[in-house]
Amino acid sequence: MGKVNIKSIAAALNLSPATVSRALNDSYEIKDETKERVLAYAAEHNYRPNPFARHLKTGKTNLIGVVIPFLSSPFFLEFIDELYKAVLPQHYTLIPFQTQNCEKMEKEALDFLTSQNVAGIIVSPAHENSNTKLLQHIHHHTCPIILFDRTQHCLDTYKIGIHNSLETYNATEELIKKGRTKIAFLCGKDIGNTKDRIRGYKNALHNYAIPFREEYVIHADYQDPTENIESELIAVFKKLQEKDNMPNAIVGGTDTLSIKILGVLAALNLAVPQDVAVIGFTNTNLANYLNPALSTIRQPTQKMAQLALELLLELIDKKQDRRDMLYENFLLEATTIYRKSTEIA
Amino acid sequence: MGKVNIKSIAAALNLSPATVSRALNDSYEIKDETKERVLAYAAEHNYRPNPFARHLKTGKTNLIGVVIPFLSSPFFLEFIDELYKAVLPQHYTLIPFQTQNCEKMEKEALDFLTSQNVAGIIVSPAHENSNTKLLQHIHHHTCPIILFDRTQHCLDTYKIGIHNSLETYNATEELIKKGRTKIAFLCGKDIGNTKDRIRGYKNALHNYAIPFREEYVIHADYQDPTENIESELIAVFKKLQEKDNMPNAIVGGTDTLSIKILGVLAALNLAVPQDVAVIGFTNTNLANYLNPALSTIRQPTQKMAQLALELLLELIDKKQDRRDMLYENFLLEATTIYRKSTEIA
């Protein structure tokens, strides 16, 4: 297979490699006729520039790294999917990585991406302050970084998220208004948003003069969304039942837990929403078909993805020093959809 | 930022670039002491080889392309997720692409991947014979390709799938044994597996002397799994109702439709499984929490991903001509999980 490259094109057309390169890059110096000849020949022979040679020379790539905790979490999946759609008309390629909420894996992903000379990176950090120095160094010296979802991270750059405390405040308030006072809050380990979401939950309780109970903030420890955490949750709720403290409403503070809580309550023979009303924080379209249909707080993944890409491309294009910029913190609006799981008679 | 590269390391240690390169690659020619010095310095200065330079020289990369129809389809998502897990201990990086079942997008993905010099590609083709020539050319001359899921594609290589007709045969048979005879089959457009799955369905009917009805094979046309196809399906079933031909059981032949059918039946005020029993072909863990819990045929995504990677790496390593090889067609076993949606009293 005679490889077709700039040199072979040049030889075939009696031109120099330099001229061919300029013609292919539509340089103003080259006369139209030559350009046409080159482009025609290139098209005919299905010429594709070698990105490695080009990038070696220019130091630039059209790659965009995406670093997320999990692909198997509905929110991140939707986000990635929207990012793919947004990037389609652009001339960039996504390289997604999962960190499993693990700082070390995140570091590996970031190292790999920088070694690939990516043009920019979109990140939802593994932890509130994971890889701070590395992220800072990359953002300042290597390529721009945009943060999304877990925007509590201290890296100074554009951040895209939602108003977490407001959303859980509203969800909690809704349950209170429906007459429920024993409201539990379900959350994973300390991953960024958790604090804000708990704060909204607490504030709602406070504003309605409902005493806050530590035992109603239920922390579930899981490494992976596909992990079987149901049994652990069942145990927790059983204990509450024994103490006659079973909540009659639950706010699910994460994607993963929101989905699984229905199974847990079913296993405990508790009826939703009669015994326990539930509102989840998740982006799965299946919420409508769950048993019962689950009320959910949905994040605007499409807008988030589009904005993330837009801001990233903006930073990629402008060459200014990214240390002294003024970055905006975008708080987009989530949408709460009320379904059967909160329909209290 | 003084970039650290082989030259700078060589200068710092009073060695030649060649020696440094060999030391970094653990060449047998270099004495241990030198290796240690080089490795220590490299580690200390956080040296990362420039992959573009390396690949420009060697013509090899550690990239693996993955081409799937959709990320938002539970089966493909699980597959990709398992692939990520499988590739973790290896020294390879995944570059996933979605084709949206569109041959043109598939071609673009393949072109891009070959231009990136990927070491190999794992593909579930957009259509039964999409990009046949291109795939063949790549497999023979550029890098190995493994096919999965849609293994009807004629490219001669390792293929990994399940016994589609057998699985739908069993599912259909199960419904028949439970006394249902008006069994519909729900499928998307002609994407590879559909034919086989319909065949299994037909065979089961045949073996139990149940006449096959063309109108019970319901083709739903969707471009994207997130598309709202419910209304179209509702219309189809309404027509059947009007003719008093409403099926009392449904076999869902694709991921996407299997999930959505419950919503459709709910909208039609049909009780599952009393009025209509349903068994779906899908890999979502949420099946258990759906309303009602959905019986499903699950594909062994983990085994599929592991096997795909294993076979691909095998082909990457052995340099033999891939045209004259004897390729196996792996048909793995799916698992059917029976839940409420088929529990007929």
Added chain:
DNA sequence: TTGTAAGCGTTATCAC
């Protein structure tokens, strides 16, 4: 055991 030098395919800087 190490050094020298050529070359991978492209682009940029000159020169003509």
Added chain:
DNA sequence: GTGATAACGCTTACAA
């Protein structure tokens, strides 16, 4: 307008 030529960072004969 076009052509030489050098250079990007790395690997690999071939020399020493």
